[in-house]
Amino acid sequence: MQPSIYDFLFRFSAVLWEAMPFVVLGALIAGILEEFLPQEFLTRLLPKSVLPAVMIGAVLGLLFPMCECGIVVVMRRLLRKGLPLSCCIAYMLAGPIINVVVIFSTWVAFRDHKIGPEMVGFRVGMAFVIACATGLIVHLQYKKYGNALLTPLTAPPATPPSETNEAVAEQPRQPFMQRLGNISATALHDFVDIMVFLILGSVLAAFARMYITENEIEVISRDQPFLAIPAMMFLAVMMCLCSEADAFVAASFTKLHLSAKLAFLVLGPMLDLKLILMFTRVFRLRLIVTIATSVVILTLVLCIGLHLVYQANGWTGLPPSALASSTSP
Numbered sequence: 001m002q003p004s005i006y007d008f009l010f011r012f013s014a015v016l017w018e019a020m021p022f023v024v025l026g027a028l029i030a031g032i033l034e035e036f037l038p039q040e041f042l043t044r045l046l047p048k049s050v051l052p053a054v055m056i057g058a059v060l061g062l063l064f065p066m067c068e069c070g071i072v073v074v075m076r077r078l079l080r081k082g083l084p085l086s087c088c089i090a091y092m093l094a095g096p097i098i099n100v101v102v103i104f105s106t107w108v109a110f111r112d113h114k115i116g117p118e119m120v121g122f123r124v125g126m127a128f129v130i131a132c133a134t135g136l137i138v139h140l141q142y143k144k145y146g147n148a149l150l151t152p153l154t155a156p157p158a159t160p161p162s163e164t165n166e167a168v169a170e171q172p173r174q175p176f177m178q179r180l181g182n183i184s185a186t187a188l189h190d191f192v193d194i195m196v197f198l199i200l201g202s203v204l205a206a207f208a209r210m211y212i213t214e215n216e217i218e219v220i221s222r223d224q225p226f227l228a229i230p231a232m233m234f235l236a237v238m239m240c241l242c243s244e245a246d247a248f249v250a251a252s253f254t255k256l257h258l259s260a261k262l263a264f265l266v267l268g269p270m271l272d273l274k275l276i277l278m279f280t281r282v283f284r285l286r287l288i289v290t291i292a293t294s295v296v297i298l299t300l301v302l303c304i305g306l307h308l309v310y311q312a313n314g315w316t317g318l319p320p321s322a323l324a325s326s327t328s329p
């Protein structure tokens with residue numbers, strides 16, 4: 001019994017403490033941007049065409065590097081400021097992946113595996129494609145159903161945006177120390193909120209790693225690769241990991257094929273149990289089903305396609321360390 005307890009504590013603390021710096025950094029950057037960058041600025045920059053606007057929405061995470069734990073709240077604020085629903089959906093899905101904190105943490109997690117650039121490139125690319133495609137699908141639904149897809153708390157107010165902006169402009173400018181306090185409060189709130197789910201995810205990850213051995217993962221990845229991909233997608237939905245920490249969990253599965261790791265890393269920040277619950281406060285059921293169906297199908301298709309490309313070219317999709325251990329006597 002004791003070795004199992006020690007093994008659990010070791011795996012739990014490894015995931016938790018390795019991800020902690022990125023969670024702190026993400027919360028701090030989010031607090032600064034929330035206080036100093038006006039949300040109305042983004043609306044004026046968007047082009048009139050739907051596709052370019054959705055593509056810009058998918059990369060807004062470079063300006064607002066939020067993880068999925070807090071991005072729903074920011075997305076709702078942007079939507080009420082007049083940002084189109086399709087752009088908000090693209091930002092909500094891609095933002096937890098296409099931001100500097102998650103990109104850097106992904107590279108660090110896979111750096112020792114010698115596949116850091118590959119994982120970053122594929123993860124960002126897939127997230128961008130899935131977010132844009134889902135945003136366009138949501139745009140078609142919005143043209144048909146309008147604000148009926150949104151809850152009353154999320155639907156844009158009837159007051160014209162210009163009048164709202166004028167009312168905001170009339171407010172006196174806050175002192176610097178008060179704004180610094182606002183940044184600290186926002187960062188602390190996001191940090192505590194993120195840590196709750198990170199600790200829970202670390203516990204679940206530790207239990208999963210105790211009962212799923214590397215040999216079992218290697219067999220599934222080698223003999224049933226198309227089963228490993230949906231299995232990792234299911235694991236991502238159930239584990240509810242923060243996008244600033246999930247790369248370290250995926251990297252711990254050293255003998256899992258790259259395509260299955262990507263399925264875990266791409267789907268998790270877009271759709272998990274906690275996000276589905278948060279969606280119910282923002283979206284109607286029709287829109288939730290649309291988002292979930294689109295994200296799951298696109299992730300599955302893209303990851304299977306990538307696996308077939310690797311298989312056709314004779315690439316292993318495994319880090320050199322895993323290959324060395326598998327060939328050693």
